[in-house]
Amino acid sequence: MITTAGIDVGSGAVKVTVMRTDGDGGETLLAQISTRIRRREIAKVVDETFDAAVEAAGVDEIHYIGTTGEGGEVPYATGHFYGMTTHARGALYLTPGIGAVLDVGALHTRAVAMDGHGRVKDYKMTSQCASGSGQFLENIARYLGVSHDEIGELSILATKPEKVSSICAVLAETDVINMVSRGITTSDILRGVHESMAERFVRLLRSLEFAGAVFVSGGLASDTGLLTALRDALAKKELELGKLEVVTHDDAIFAGSIGAALWGAFRYRKLSQHGVAWTAASKVA
Amino acid sequence: MTRAELVEWARDIYDDLDFTVVRQWLAEHPTRKAAGYLPVYAPRELLHATGFLPVGVHGGGDRLEIIRGDAFYQSYICHLPRSVIELAQSGRLDMLSAVLFPSTCDVIRNLSGMWKLLYPDVYVRYIDVPQVPDPGAAAEFWAGELNHLLDDLAGVSGHRPTDDELRHSIAVYNETREMIRTLYALRRERPWDVPTEELYLLLRAGESIPPETFLARARQYLAAVEADPKRPRDNSRVVIVGAFCEQPPLGLIKSIERAGCYIVDDDFLLGNRFLTHDVPADANPVRALADAFIRNDMASSVLYEIDPMGKRNLMKNRVAAASADGIIFATPSFCDPALLDQPMLRAGAETAGIPCIAFKYAENTGQFQQFREQAGTFADSIKLWGAA
Amino acid sequence: MAEALKDRSMVLQKEMIANHFERLAQAPETGEKVVYTFVPGNLTELIRSFGALPVLPEINALQSGMRKLSGEYIAEAERAGHSEDVCTYVKCDIGMMRAGNIGPGGTKLPKPDLLLLSYTGCYTFMKWFELLREEYDCPTVMFHVPYQGDGKLEPEHREYMLRQLREQVIPALEKVTGRKYDEEKLRHHLQLSAMAEDDLVAVLQAGKTVPSPIDGYFGTVYYVGPIFSAFRGTQEGVDYYRALREEVEERSALGLGPITPEGPLEGEKYRLVVEGPPNWTHFRDFWKMFADEKAVVVASTYTKVGGTYDFGFRHDPNDPLGTMADYCSGCYTNLNLPARIDMIVRYIEEYKADGFLINSVKSCNSFSAGQLMILREVEKRTGIPGAFIESDLVDPRYFSAANIKNRLESYFQMIDARRAGRTA
Amino acid sequence: MSCVVGIDLGSTTTKAVILDGNGDVLGRGITNSRSNYDLAAAVAKTEAFINARFGLIEQRVEATETAEAVAILRRAFVMEQLLHQLRRLEVLLLEEVDKSAPPQLARPFREAIEEICRRITAEEEARFRQPALLRSDFFRDAVGSAFMRIAEQIGDPTGVSFDRLIGVYDKCIIRVENEPMDLDFRDHIGDALARVSNPRLADAVEYAVAYDLTPAATVGTGYGRARLPFPKEQIRSEILCHGLGAHAMFPGTRTVLDIGGQDTKAIQVDGAGIVTGFQMNDRCAAGCGRYLGYIADEMSLGLHELGPLAELSKRSVKINSTCTVFAGAELRERLSLGEKREDILAGLHRAIVIRAMSLLARSGGVDDEFTFTGGVAKNPAAVRAIRELIQENYGERTLNISPESIYTGALGAALFANRMVA
Numbered sequence A: 001m002i003t004t005a006g007i008d009v010g011s012g013a014v015k016v017t018v019m020r021t022d023g024d025g026g027e028t029l030l031a032q033i034s035t036r037i038r039r040r041e042i043a044k045v046v047d048e049t050f051d052a053a054v055e056a057a058g059v060d061e062i063h064y065i066g067t068t069g070e071g072g073e074v075p076y077a078t079g080h081f082y083g084m085t086t087h088a089r090g091a092l093y094l095t096p097g098i099g100a101v102l103d104v105g106a107l108h109t110r111a112v113a114m115d116g117h118g119r120v121k122d123y124k125m126t127s128q129c130a131s132g133s134g135q136f137l138e139n140i141a142r143y144l145g146v147s148h149d150e151i152g153e154l155s156i157l158a159t160k161p162e163k164v165s166s167i168c169a170v171l172a173e174t175d176v177i178n179m180v181s182r183g184i185t186t187s188d189i190l191r192g193v194h195e196s197m198a199e200r201f202v203r204l205l206r207s208l209e210f211a212g213a214v215f216v217s218g219g220l221a222s223d224t225g226l227l228t229a230l231r232d233a234l235a236k237k238e239l240e241l242g243k244l245e246v247v248t249h250d251d252a253i254f255a256g257s258i259g260a261a262l263w264g265a266f267r268y269r270k271l272s273q274h275g276v277a278w279t280a281a282s283k284v285a
Numbered sequence B: 001m002t003r004a005e006l007v008e009w010a011r012d013i014y015d016d017l018d019f020t021v022v023r024q025w026l027a028e029h030p031t032r033k034a035a036g037y038l039p040v041y042a043p044r045e046l047l048h049a050t051g052f053l054p055v056g057v058h059g060g061g062d063r064l065e066i067i068r069g070d071a072f073y074q075s076y077i078c079h080l081p082r083s084v085i086e087l088a089q090s091g092r093l094d095m096l097s098a099v100l101f102p103s104t105c106d107v108i109r110n111l112s113g114m115w116k117l118l119y120p121d122v123y124v125r126y127i128d129v130p131q132v133p134d135p136g137a138a139a140e141f142w143a144g145e146l147n148h149l150l151d152d153l154a155g156v157s158g159h160r161p162t163d164d165e166l167r168h169s170i171a172v173y174n175e176t177r178e179m180i181r182t183l184y185a186l187r188r189e190r191p192w193d194v195p196t197e198e199l200y201l202l203l204r205a206g207e208s209i210p211p212e213t214f215l216a217r218a219r220q221y222l223a224a225v226e227a228d229p230k231r232p233r234d235n236s237r238v239v240i241v242g243a244f245c246e247q248p249p250l251g252l253i254k255s256i257e258r259a260g261c262y263i264v265d266d267d268f269l270l271g272n273r274f275l276t277h278d279v280p281a282d283a284n285p286v287r288a289l290a291d292a293f294i295r296n297d298m299a300s301s302v303l304y305e306i307d308p309m310g311k312r313n314l315m316k317n318r319v320a321a322a323s324a325d326g327i328i329f330a331t332p333s334f335c336d337p338a339l340l341d342q343p344m345l346r347a348g349a350e351t352a353g354i355p356c357i358a359f360k361y362a363e364n365t366g367q368f369q370q371f372r373e374q375a376g377t378f379a380d381s382i383k384l385w386g387a388a
Numbered sequence C: 001m002a003e004a005l006k007d008r009s010m011v012l013q014k015e016m017i018a019n020h021f022e023r024l025a026q027a028p029e030t031g032e033k034v035v036y037t038f039v040p041g042n043l044t045e046l047i048r049s050f051g052a053l054p055v056l057p058e059i060n061a062l063q064s065g066m067r068k069l070s071g072e073y074i075a076e077a078e079r080a081g082h083s084e085d086v087c088t089y090v091k092c093d094i095g096m097m098r099a100g101n102i103g104p105g106g107t108k109l110p111k112p113d114l115l116l117l118s119y120t121g122c123y124t125f126m127k128w129f130e131l132l133r134e135e136y137d138c139p140t141v142m143f144h145v146p147y148q149g150d151g152k153l154e155p156e157h158r159e160y161m162l163r164q165l166r167e168q169v170i171p172a173l174e175k176v177t178g179r180k181y182d183e184e185k186l187r188h189h190l191q192l193s194a195m196a197e198d199d200l201v202a203v204l205q206a207g208k209t210v211p212s213p214i215d216g217y218f219g220t221v222y223y224v225g226p227i228f229s230a231f232r233g234t235q236e237g238v239d240y241y242r243a244l245r246e247e248v249e250e251r252s253a254l255g256l257g258p259i260t261p262e263g264p265l266e267g268e269k270y271r272l273v274v275e276g277p278p279n280w281t282h283f284r285d286f287w288k289m290f291a292d293e294k295a296v297v298v299a300s301t302y303t304k305v306g307g308t309y310d311f312g313f314r315h316d317p318n319d320p321l322g323t324m325a326d327y328c329s330g331c332y333t334n335l336n337l338p339a340r341i342d343m344i345v346r347y348i349e350e351y352k353a354d355g356f357l358i359n360s361v362k363s364c365n366s367f368s369a370g371q372l373m374i375l376r377e378v379e380k381r382t383g384i385p386g387a388f389i390e391s392d393l394v395d396p397r398y399f400s401a402a403n404i405k406n407r408l409e410s411y412f413q414m415i416d417a418r419r420a421g422r423t424a
Numbered sequence D: 001m002s003c004v005v006g007i008d009l010g011s012t013t014t015k016a017v018i019l020d021g022n023g024d025v026l027g028r029g030i031t032n033s034r035s036n037y038d039l040a041a042a043v044a045k046t047e048a049f050i051n052a053r054f055g056l057i058e059q060r061v062e063a064t065e066t067a068e069a070v071a072i073l074r075r076a077f078v079m080e081q082l083l084h085q086l087r088r089l090e091v092l093l094l095e096e097v098d099k100s101a102p103p104q105l106a107r108p109f110r111e112a113i114e115e116i117c118r119r120i121t122a123e124e125e126a127r128f129r130q131p132a133l134l135r136s137d138f139f140r141d142a143v144g145s146a147f148m149r150i151a152e153q154i155g156d157p158t159g160v161s162f163d164r165l166i167g168v169y170d171k172c173i174i175r176v177e178n179e180p181m182d183l184d185f186r187d188h189i190g191d192a193l194a195r196v197s198n199p200r201l202a203d204a205v206e207y208a209v210a211y212d213l214t215p216a217a218t219v220g221t222g223y224g225r226a227r228l229p230f231p232k233e234q235i236r237s238e239i240l241c242h243g244l245g246a247h248a249m250f251p252g253t254r255t256v257l258d259i260g261g262q263d264t265k266a267i268q269v270d271g272a273g274i275v276t277g278f279q280m281n282d283r284c285a286a287g288c289g290r291y292l293g294y295i296a297d298e299m300s301l302g303l304h305e306l307g308p309l310a311e312l313s314k315r316s317v318k319i320n321s322t323c324t325v326f327a328g329a330e331l332r333e334r335l336s337l338g339e340k341r342e343d344i345l346a347g348l349h350r351a352i353v354i355r356a357m358s359l360l361a362r363s364g365g366v367d368d369e370f371t372f373t374g375g376v377a378k379n380p381a382a383v384r385a386i387r388e389l390i391q392e393n394y395g396e397r398t399l400n401i402s403p404e405s406i407y408t409g410a411l412g413a414a415l416f417a418n419r420m421v422a
């Protein structure tokens, strides 16, 4: 039995997951907690969240503490894993059988192809242009006076989606203003934005090879409008790409910390075999 | 000097876009002259023997704002030439009496023509290295080119070197090459002791100072390293491929190492190591230099590969020689030689089961988060599933 | 008359191209040997003298562009790991090969028996054939043509080329074809080349007439097709150029303008010199933007990539190897920047142009790196402001019709304004 | 008198300029380009004509009346226009209520709308008598905030709620903005004159109304010029118009830089105002005015505050991100790391100016004299950075900035129109 923790330090929140793994594939999630940072000092939030999660898990020894995201500096970590590594593994834990993760963040989107064990096989990231990013959507929504949670529902109601012609995330506002003034509904505009984002994601996915469903994680995973648009966009490319399913999970925000905990266990075992046994117990004591 | 002092000394030279060290050297003697050369390979022995200070012209990196350089280059041309032009147009290269443009690619080649028009008073030469390692026609051609260059340089500097002087210069550069080989070997063995950032700064400084000074500093550095050993970390070992011309920003090199990758071999500042063996210092000097290029040139993207299996095997051999875990193809955006080679090199590496990743940079890239993430993911995968 | 022009030479050209591709398709059966080589510095006469057939991958790529197939080919190559940033000719060729190597004529292209890599002023050439060698696993021979870095052909460079021809290129051809080098045969082909070249030059120089009976860019890329590709040094080539020349001279005598996709252009309003290759994926749209404004290109540099004949060079049967070296060295791609500028300035003056335009293609560093400097120098020397537009050869993603049209319109209006200003 | 019109259909605003036979400016008009382009062009043109006629009034009464009297008349006129639009808005609002409100709410809803419109009218009339605050003349801005405020006051959460009121408002305001309306001089000058009750102006008004201002030619330009309902001969590229316009304002101009909301142009002109070279940026906000606008939003600052704040900086911070959105994120990150607002802002201004410099370099450098136009020319930090970089890289140059620079393109178009007549 190995107990491990994963700490995912994001830009908005810290997520901690504690897991137990046994030698033959048994993986149990003991606790998971997410805390929003809200302008507080990150180290404090990490400590707090970690302590709370350990307590909730009711364990007194942790063999490996894996960090991910911006958690490279956590002093009591055993090892650090990068976001694509952990998101792939965590997503696979949440939804077995998937072949790729699409991590949609505010500025970047990463598409990661994995094998059946959650190993990263290949990835694609969006460039240093925010066209079609989460922030882009947020800006448009703000202009339209739509709150974050409403975006998805409204988008689904669209009847005549209107494509945003400009590619620039900032200049697109002008197009949107123009659309509003032409009497195009909020739903149709949002759906149009979703569609152009979805097209962009399809381009990312298209350059990867993988088998299985696409798991959407990250800040926009809960945007049902985006998921629908992505499904539709993939369906349109079915001839070329084959049938691709799009899934997500209520706990998708924990994908990174789950992955870090699971890879921690893997690494711990590997190092033990080589005679290097590390225990992260000091912090837990 | 301590390691930190040496590194700071080198960093100052690297940061200084006005080439103060070169200007100081020139000021010491009224007859002195300096000659620039662009990446990748230039016969520095000839410059040295004719009395020039050879100065590597590698652009201004992320330390230079491009104001006039964009007037000369479209957005889809790599960054190097525009920053070189920016340096020149702002007067920062006005201490060069001659500039050599090696046949690295069409961009540098065309830049030679631009230089002729922009700076008619500077000696400009396009260095058309032989593309085929043919000891007959190609060696003869190259010897002819070198002789031609020698005549021209002697004309500019006013000093026609004797054969012995040429041999001496060859010997000095043999020593420089040997020193660089030693440094590379040390980093390969103990990458934690020779961080690539430091090694890079040292070599970069070496391109603005006389080779003799470089040798002295490099010896001091070696001693400093032995006096100040560092602790190894649980990092992966990688080879960097593709960065032979436009140099990556220092931040990129640091990001790769911080993301958990020891760089154990690279092709930064490749011209330094283009001749892989000593050049005989006791023969007809020009002929010896010509033959050395034909026989002992570094296999790289800038030359035609005559061996059909050459591209396939190159990565395998390089990784084996460096006992590396994987390859990072780090290429400047829009760099034809590097990017056209990459599919062939990568196919060879992948056939040999070597993990690879690839990304593109520009010398003035300021954001490294993407690179860190990719290098980190790569280090993860080696750490988790590699042999170690 | 217009129809006659279009008809005779065009029919001839279509026929000869169709025949050539047919022969290539049959090559695996007939046993004819196939040599791939590049347009600049192509040694067609030598290849022909060994009874082999040339294939020019660039021509295939540009034809794929015109037939709107290139986008898919390029995507295919990029999926296989080729960078977005590099020359799209290479990617188009590789994509085409992966898609079954069906040539632009709809027939299958044979595999090369030899890759004759004549490295003439474009770095990509070397990589291109290294890449093809990986796919075809056939012998490759490299012919290094030294660049005219100092603006002239140096005697040692000529010597170096001769030596390579004798020691490398000819033996490679002998080996692949199983035939001995036959200098008499080579002379015969060179003779035919020179004849066609004379007629081609007459056609090109018809652009000096006002109004010009030809379009020295859009129209001329068709005219140079045969001589740049497989037909230099052939009787078909000679016949084609004879016919073409007669037609052009006739138009010229009648004071007619060039033929465009929209029909004959009358009332020439602007005379332009163009530097840079055209865009092929939107060739007609591109041409139309000029034709609509009654702008005629009187001379262009791109039409000299496969040989610069209008300044006097002709293939010389009396010095077979030497003339080939001279030819290769003098191709436009092998000229240095100052020489390119001289050439453009000369065209502007001799062809009485009132404007010049650079079409800078993303693909090609050989052409593009330095074009902004060319623009400034030419402006300085002629006092004529130039226009600069950007597109690509065969990548449809990089042709922004709206942008280019905007620039062209502004440019033509600028010429009008200058004229108005000058007469006012 | 014959006159000519130039229209610049910009991405954010549409401008019109009217010239007399001598090429002197008679009037200028501006409106935002939100609505459809035809309408924007028509509105800008109407505004310019109104402006021109007021100019005539001024000329006519120069001897007898103060400028103040004409200004009051002008305010009255603007108010009449506004009230006219408000009445139209009210009609639309009531129609909308009839169409969509639940039956039980129909009456109170109508009453609430009527009440709001009544109060706005009253506020406007009060404002006319006491012109304290300046504010936007664009109808949407002027009426929107008042509507919002009053709706909040009278909205009844259990019945005709604030949300309902705003809902119908949002629907109708767009329609008002997008339908052609009688806003011409003739339509409202009578009421305005009655309102100011200054009989000494009557003669001048009559003169201005009767004055024949039939345009002899109209030329259009700008981003949206292709959508103008003009024949091809009446359209000029914005590059040419900006060049000619800048030349007209400052005859010594050789280099023009225009940083507008959505595009940046660097233009070289010769001694006659003929364009000899130009460069434009592509559709990327980084490098245009919108970049600064976005940053201002991120920092919750007004556009006019940005420059002065940046000028306080002693040590500008190098901004690594090119993209506007990424720069916004970098800004937040740096603020949280404790860097000073002014230093970051200075870096952001420098970034946009560097991009402009590269465009200038591409177009052929900076010659004397240098004219800076477009909205960003109003930003002192940007102006200073431009001045410094030009000094460093090109040496001493005269820098021209005109308060009317926003009309440069329209002026150029009008000059072209003038040539067609001449």
Ligand SMILES: Nc1ncnc2c1ncn2[C@@H]1O[C@H](COP(=O)(O)OP(=O)(O)O)[C@@H](O)[C@H]1O
Pocket (backbone or CB within 6 Å): C005, C006, C009, C010, C013, C219, C222, C223, C259, C260, C261
């Ligand atoms: N050999 C030629 N001589 C004169 N004009 C030609 C020639 N070849 C092509 N053209 C011009 O180019 C145009 C397009 O030619 P092409 O692409 O062959 O037509 P299509 O697309 O119908 O096959 C023709 O309409 C003609 O004006």
Ligand SMILES: Nc1ncnc2c1ncn2[C@@H]1O[C@H](COP(=O)(O)OP(=O)(O)O)[C@@H](O)[C@H]1O
Pocket (backbone or CB within 6 Å): D010, D011, D012, D013, D014, D259, D260, D261, D262, D263, D288, D289, D290, D291, D292, D293, D303, D304, D305, D307, D374, D375, D376, D377, D378, D379, D406
């Ligand atoms: N008062 C102001 N102070 C500073 N900057 C301003 C001001 N007004 C406008 N700007 C800048 O000018 C830009 C708009 O320029 P403008 O020339 O009106 O655009 P366009 O010609 O595209 O319609 C804005 O994005 C903003 O950055």
Ligand code: SF4
Pocket (backbone or CB within 6 Å): A128, A129, A130, A131, A167, A168, A169, A170, A171, D283, D284, D285, D286, D322, D323, D324, D325, D326
């Ligand atoms: S186009 Fe817009 S989103 Fe893209 S880099 Fe430019 S400013 Fe950013």
Ligand code: SF4
Pocket (backbone or CB within 6 Å): B078, B079, B080, B081, B104, B105, B106, B107, B108, B245, B246, B332, B334, B335, B336, B337, B338
């Ligand atoms: S970076 Fe690459 S493309 Fe640019 S000059 Fe160097 S070799 Fe050429």
Ligand code: SF4
Pocket (backbone or CB within 6 Å): C058, C087, C088, C089, C090, C122, C123, C124, C125, C333, C363, C364, C365, C366, C367, C393
């Ligand atoms: S780079 Fe230019 S010259 Fe070379 S193959 Fe491509 S298009 Fe032709």
